[in-house]
Amino acid sequence: MTEVTGIKDYIKPENLVYSKTRLMTDNILHYCPGCGHSTAHRILAEIIDEEGLQQDAIGVSPVGCSVFLYNYLDIDWQEAAHGRAPALATAIKRLNPGKVVFTYQGDGDLAAIGTSETIHSCNRGENFLIIFINNGIYGMTGGQMAPTTIPGMKSSTSPYGRDTGQMGYPLKITDIVATLPGTYYVSRQSVHTALNVRRAKRALRKAVQYQSLNRGTCFVEIVSNCPAGWKMTPVEANRWMEENMLPYYPLGDLKVPSAETSVIPDNKE
Amino acid sequence: MAKIRGSIVVDIERCKGCEICMVSCPTGTIKMSGQVNGKGYFYALPANPELCIGCANCAVVCPDGVITVYKTKI
Numbered sequence: 001m002t003e004v005t006g007i008k009d010y011i012k013p014e015n016l017v018y019s020k021t022r023l024m025t026d027n028i029l030h031y032c033p034g035c036g037h038s039t040a041h042r043i044l045a046e047i048i049d050e051e052g053l054q055q056d057a058i059g060v061s062p063v064g065c066s067v068f069l070y071n072y073l074d075i076d077w078q079e080a081a082h083g084r085a086p087a088l089a090t091a092i093k094r095l096n097p098g099k100v101v102f103t104y105q106g107d108g109d110l111a112a113i114g115t116s117e118t119i120h121s122c123n124r125g126e127n128f129l130i131i132f133i134n135n136g137i138y139g140m141t142g143g144q145m146a147p148t149t150i151p152g153m154k155s156s157t158s159p160y161g162r163d164t165g166q167m168g169y170p171l172k173i174t175d176i177v178a179t180l181p182g183t184y185y186v187s188r189q190s191v192h193t194a195l196n197v198r199r200a201k202r203a204l205r206k207a208v209q210y211q212s213l214n215r216g217t218c219f220v221e222i223v224s225n226c227p228a229g230w231k232m233t234p235v236e237a238n239r240w241m242e243e244n245m246l247p248y249y250p251l252g253d254l255k256v257p258s259a260e261t262s263v264i265p266d267n268k269e
Numbered sequence: 270m271a272k273i274r275g276s277i278v279v280d281i282e283r284c285k286g287c288e289i290c291m292v293s294c295p296t297g298t299i300k301m302s303g304q305v306n307g308k309g310y311f312y313a314l315p316a317n318p319e320l321c322i323g324c325a326n327c328a329v330v331c332p333d334g335v336i337t338v339y340k341t342k343i
């Protein structure tokens with residue numbers, strides 16, 4: 001590889017504190033510069049590797065920008081039709097109750113075309129994990145308005161900003177699934193700063209562990225960016241997200257297992 | 270008193286020049302190169318390597334997993 005290095009004296013195997021996990025393939029991610037999808041893939045890969053679940057994890061990739069997710073994490077995969085990942089994951093987990101099963105879906109996939117699959121699988125309490133990447137638009141198809149587009153937010157189909165009088169209100173689907181008895185753990189995170197990546201990784205690790213208990217659906221939303229679709233630089237997009245999206249979609253756990261049913265200690269990164 | 274020192278390695282050809290590592294580095298170690306890589310992106314580089322404390326913020330936040338971090342006490 002072509003590389004630039006800092007001070008060479010410190011570069012020794014015993015000093016290594018961070019390197020790309022071996023569970024990520026060497027394929028170069030096809031995402032635009034600064035896209036949160038890439039960061040979300042990476043922390044998921046790190047967790048699966050660190051928890052020793054490479055042989056047991058089965059992912060369901062969506063339709064959307066992350067459709068090629070199966071090229072990047074070296075585990076078993078299925079590809080679902082648009083919005084149908086939870087239906088496929090239901091079958092996979094019911095047939096293989098010992099496996100770690102998760103879906104990874106964008107907001108168009110999960111909260112528009114797949115709303116029914118999302119809500120009903122959570123309501124049935126299917127024992128898999130849903131990872132929901134909310135970038136407020138349909139990224140792959142050209143930045144159209146999604147159910148999650150916040151009021152006033154511009155998109156290619158709401159060029160003057162989302163007018164709630166005409167276009168309705170954003171759907172806080174994570175808040176909805178948190179009210180369903182079938183969900184076990186529901187959290188909303190982001191990956192736009194180092195602190196948030198570390199927090200998101202902690203929440204996602206808990207969700208992966210919880211889903212193995214088979215006590216209900218685990219659901220982790222990651223509020224994310226789409227620099228290309230929002231027509232901003234990655235740094236501007238992250239700032240815009242923090243100032244505009246996070247007040248609408250506040251971060252933190254929305255539903256945690258009650259003390260009696262939780263058997264997993266709060267783990268450190 | 271022992272000082273914490275760090276060093277980063279940037280895999281130039283994987284970098285997409287998003288600058289997120291640069292704004293996340295608490296010590297101002299990272300700047301963008303004036304040259305582009307094979308894909309045409311201005312890549313990140315440790316322009317002030319002596320400032321690095323090995324906190325790994327840059328690597329943790331880098332979407333593309335471009336940065337490797339080393340840390341030691343001297």
Ligand SMILES: Cc1ncc(C[n+]2csc(CCOP(=O)(O)OP(=O)(O)O)c2C)c(N)n1
Pocket residue numbers: 063064065066082105106107108109110113133135137138139140141146
């Ligand atoms: C059944 C069906 N309807 C529509 C499409 C077109 N389509 C592809 S991706 C997409 C939206 C993806 O948006 P989102 O889920 O938010 O993911 P992102 O690309 O933003 O990550 C749509 C509508 C399709 N592929 N299949």
Ligand code: SF4
Pocket residue numbers: 275276277293294295296297298299320321322323324325326327328338
């Ligand atoms: S390890 Fe920390 S101090 Fe060193 S370059 Fe990365 S962010 Fe800066």
Ligand code: SF4
Pocket residue numbers: 034279283284285286287288289290291312313330331332333334335336
């Ligand atoms: S965060 Fe990663 S991809 Fe972005 S500029 Fe830094 S090293 Fe390059």
